[in-house]
Amino acid sequence: ISRMISGVLLPAISDRFKLSNLLIFSQLTQLVLLLGLLLLFLQELNTTILILIFILLAFISFFNGFFSPIKSSIVKTIVKENLRVKANSLIASVDQTFLFAGWTFGGLLLALLGKQIILFITFCLVLLSIVCLLFVKVNKTSNIKSQEGLLSRLTTGWKYLFQHKGLRIIIIMDLMEAWVGTIWIGAVTLTFVEEALGKGEVWWGYINGGYYLGTILGGLMVYRLxxxxxxxxxxxxxxxxxxxxxxxxxxxxxxxxxxxxxLVLLMGPAYQIRDLAQETMFQNSTDEKTLTKILAAKSALVQFIFIFSIVGIGTLTDLIGVRLVYILSGGLLIFSSIFGFIHLQLQRKGISLETDKTKAL
Known part of the structure; x- marks a missing residue:
């Protein structure tokens, strides 16, 4: 929910500040909140402390929601068009490497070191990310601040998202994929591993780790291609x-x-090819200020569907069984790709997203 609210509100400030400064502010705020979380975990756990922990986690999630839209906009600004796919794939490979390490070693490190030390390590990593961001030099685009009103700033991304023929098709595909995306959350994958594969939690870890390993390989594959x-x-x-x-x-x-x-290992490269091509298409669609608003709107919409999907997929799993849920989800994903093929390829609605139309503006 916090990520969804973040996507709704980010456009209100995204064109009021330099994007790199806004990203640093987001990370600094998370750093302070992590410090507060660390201090709370040092206290004796009670109802009040538990409520405060959830509040801090909500705010951390809110500010973390700034990262992806702003990051993508900064990449568009500082990377030449012919190198953009390569840059996106390199960043994605680094992201997935850390996710793979987290899934593989996170639980073990938590058991060995305890939550306070893990939080301190997280604090240090966020601090390191802020230091790295200080070295990011964004090309100056304009000194003129937008004179749009608050409502206009909040709705610009949504309007562009649904008025652009190509982006409208992509977001419809994304919403279908977001609806079934919860089949990969912990509870559903664990149920599949136990009921369909007849294995325990160890194999649940293998499945998750295998997917992230596949995404790393996928990022490297996209880099080469x-x-x-x-x-x-x-x-x-x-x-x-x-x-x-x-x-x-x-x-x-x-x-x-x-x-x-x-199969899960193969899914990683397939998803990365799809995801990185799509991200580059979004970057080609408009200038960096509008792009931030578009990606924020997309994030909010996907998170909104994802929230309902958690309840829907969970209920469906109880009613028809986890195996059939995966089969139906795969069918919907295939339908999504056919829908995209008809509109983006056959009807040529994706042609305007193949190259950056804003570079001459």
Missing amino acids: SKLMQGHLTVFMLTGSAIFGLLTFAYGFVTNPYLALF
């Missing part, structure tokens, strides 16, 4: 989306845990 992808973003996005849907559909029928792990 970046020149080929440039100018063919729609084809790569739709191909990645279709393969991800087919693999998810097949995953629903699997009973062998090793085959399941192999």
Whole structure:
């Protein structure tokens, strides 16, 4: 919910401040909140402390929601168009490497070191990220601040998102994918591992780790294919989306845990190809100020659907069983890719997103 609210409110301030400064402010605020969280964990746990912990976590999530839209806009500003796919893939590989390390070693480190030391390590990593951000030099674009009113700033991204023919199709695909995205949250994947694969929590960890390892490999693959992808973003996005849907559909029928792990490993590259091509298409759609608002609106909308999906997928799992949930989800993902192919490829609505139309503006 905090991430959704963050996406709604970010456009109100995104064109009032330099994007790099706004990103540093977001990280600094999270740093202070993490320090508060660390101090709370040093206290004896009671109802009041627990409520304060949840409040701090909500605020951390809120400010963390600034990161992705602003990061993507900064990449557009500082990276040349012909290197943008490569830059996005490199950043994604680093992101997924840390996620893989977190899934693989996070629980073990928490058990060995305790929550206070883990929070302190997190505090140090955020501090390091702030230091790194200080070295990011963003090209100066304009000194003129937007004279738009508050309501206009809040709605600009939403209007652009649904008025642009290509982006409208992509966001519809995203919403379908967000609805079934909760099949990969902990409770549902654990249920599948236990009921469909007949394994325990160890294999649940393998499945999660395998996916993130696949995304790392996918990021590296996109890095190598970046020149080929440039100018063919729609084809790569739709191909990645279709393969991800087919693999998810097949995953629903699997009973062998090793085959399941192999399929999940393949899903990572497919999703990264789709995701990185899509991110570059968004970056090509408009200038960096409007891009931040568009991506913030997209994030808010996806988070909104995701919230309802958690309840919907959980209920559906109880009613029809976890295996059928994965099969139906795979079917919806395949339908999403077909829908995208018809509109973006056959009807050529994705052509305007293949290259940066704003570079000459």
